[in-house]
Amino acid sequence: MALLKVQSLKKHFPVKKAFGETAQWLKAVDGIDFSVDENKVFVLVGESGCGKSTVARLVLRLITPTSGRVLFDGKDIFGLDGDSLKAFRKSVQIVFQDPFASLNPRKTVFDTISEPLKIHRITEKKNMKDACAELLKKVGLGTDIMNRYPHEFSGGQRQRICIARALAVNPKIIVADEPLSALDVSIQAQIINLLQDLRKETKIAFLFISHDLKVVHYFSDTVAVMYLGKILEHAKTEDLFMEPLHPYTILLLSSAPKVKTEAFSVQRSAFSDKKLQTPNSERQPDIGEVPSPIHIPSGCPFHPRCPKRFEPCDKIIPELKEAKGRLISCHLWNPY
Amino acid sequence: MSLLEIRDLNVSFRTKASPTKVVSNLSLDIKESEVFGLVGESGCGKSLTALSIMGILPPNAYAEGLINFNGKDLLMLDRESLRRLRGREIAMIFQEPMTSLNPVLTIGYQISEVMTTHLGLSKKDAFDRAVDLLRDVKIPSPEIRVKEYPHQMSGGMRQRVMIAMAVACNPSLLIADEPTTALDVTIQSQILELLQKLREERKMSILLITHDLGIIAENAKKAAIMYAGRIVELAEAGELFNNPGHPYTMGLLDSLPKEKGKPLKPIPGTVPRPDKLPQGCKFSDRCRFVVPPCRTEEPELKEVDGRHPVRCIRAAEIKWPY
Secondary structure, eight states: OEEEEEEEEEEEEEEOOOTTSOOEEEEEEEEEEEEEETTOEEEEEOOTTSSHHHHHHHHTTSSOOSEEEEEETTEEGGGOOHHHHHHHHHHEEEEOSOTTTSSOTTSOHHHHHHHHHHHTTOSOGGGHHHHHHHHHHHTTOOGGGTTOOGGGSOHHHHHHHHHHHHHTTOOSEEEEESTTTTSOHHHHHHHHHHHHHHHHHHOOEEEEEESOHHHHHHHOSEEEEEETTEEEEEEEHHHHHHSOOSHHHHHHHHHSOOOTTSSOOOOGGGGGOGGGOOTTOSOOSOOOOOOOTTSOOSSSTTGGGOTTOOGGGGTSOOOOEEETTEEEOOTTTSOO | OEEEEEEEEEEEEOOSSSOEEEEEEEEEEEETTOEEEEEOOTTSSHHHHHHHHHTOOOTTEEEEEEEEETTEETTTOOHHHHHHHBTTTEEEEOSOHHHHSOTTSOHHHHHHHHHHHHTOOOHHHHHHHHHHHHHHTTOSSHHHHTTSOGGGSOHHHHHHHHHHHHHTTOOSEEEEESTTTTSOHHHHHHHHHHHHHHHHHHTOEEEEEESOHHHHHHHOSEEEEEETTEEEEEEEHHHHHHSOOSHHHHHHHHHSOOSTTSOOOOOOSOOOOGGGOOSSSTTTTTOTTOOGGGGTSOOOOEESTTOOEEOOTTTTTOOSOO
């Protein structure tokens, strides 16, 4: 059964306008559905401004949605209160992008890690030191660092402390919002290995938010590609990287610079794939930029940048429907 | 002929105790209209190398050695001649375009300022040229954009403006310090394509500084890998990735996620602080091939068996993939 289920979730932020003008809405998340199963890694991938971090904040109940539901263990999280809310907070934890900003500089490692244990009354006071030591060992840190402060650590070590803090309450799912993008390559690999080990040992599910396709490919079970608040393609990781179907997914994969030794290699020539040829489908030399989420293009949100757009793309919004064993929102694959 | 020749460059910070060396005996050559990549993790000294070429090191740092650019030793030039050189013959773009543009001046003003200063153009001519430059860097409707302010543009657009400003006086060397790190991948590939196009049209050399090996593999002709202020390997880009010679380069390549499910082989430990470098080879405390002599004497950067230069005493024995 799905651990976390998101149903037609929307979050629109009001944009302040000058007096007398009508209010505008920034559609950060515009009707998305997905579910995360136990012990699985679900990845939301997309460029900045596509709404992936807003989804993370909604799922954690840090903000309330405009409409739609988030079900955790079958219960709507926005209907929770009191003890049930506390239990939810215990089951869902987060690791942020910037380990320099997400640790309190005035708290020692021990204070930071023991705080969730105290709040949720998991460990008795006299066992607190041992519990902390256990957690630190789990994330590959020495137990002698308990009385030190965050500034004494490097980025990778701090991210380990953040992970230890998230693990303290034995969560069922960890939401990780770009946990690797602030780290150097060699440190990234260390943290990926750590997360991979934790998955094996603890059966934790991950909602992983990322823009780095290399990591996504390596680490995930299912991937959803987001663009301007919508999911454009939702597929098993192997399928998506073996044969990306949505033109935006192809653009993303072909834009990522790669060293030859890497596993996936969608070449830029993917754009000249015969099967996808439609009139005027030559790759535009300049694909332009992501439009503002306040003025989302009509029809398919990707159509102004799409090398394969044709007749209906600027008028009819494509639905996210099944095609070739995955969900895809594109008129090429789902004739309207 | 080399356009830029760096020999035994040392960059140090003055501290209360003894000076801390952050770039040590660095030598490299950049040829005309070539892309030279400088790769390394944060704190390895790659940006400080760039800053010393431009002569804009922070006040508590100083550079020694020889930086020969077109027959001039940049470290010996006085402030006035350096000022005339910067922006005209050597230009630089930075990682975060928002902080490098002035928020209260229009981009047209900022681009034309370079040309009124260095080329002696009139304000009007310079402004017209600015429009052309914006068109060259593929900014749509440049006539309108030229009157706008930086906050009205996206990150990718701002980086294009920075590039327009940098190439305004046809420099022969462009230093690009992590030019795409703050940008999304689709924008990143556009910016890199643009830089390549400008390089070909204008016969400009580019010193491309990045931590992303993929960017180097796709864009640079030659590249140097830096670790703890030293070049540890220097080779043609293809050679570097197919036939790496230094354990650190191999470690970086191993750290990239490859086959799904297989555990990665990260480099253990962290980059040492510049004032607490190990004795001998600076990578010895993290190296999987370390032998006792590594810890006593620092190896030189030299060619082994006719291969490209590698700073490792075991370069001849260690074969990739091991």
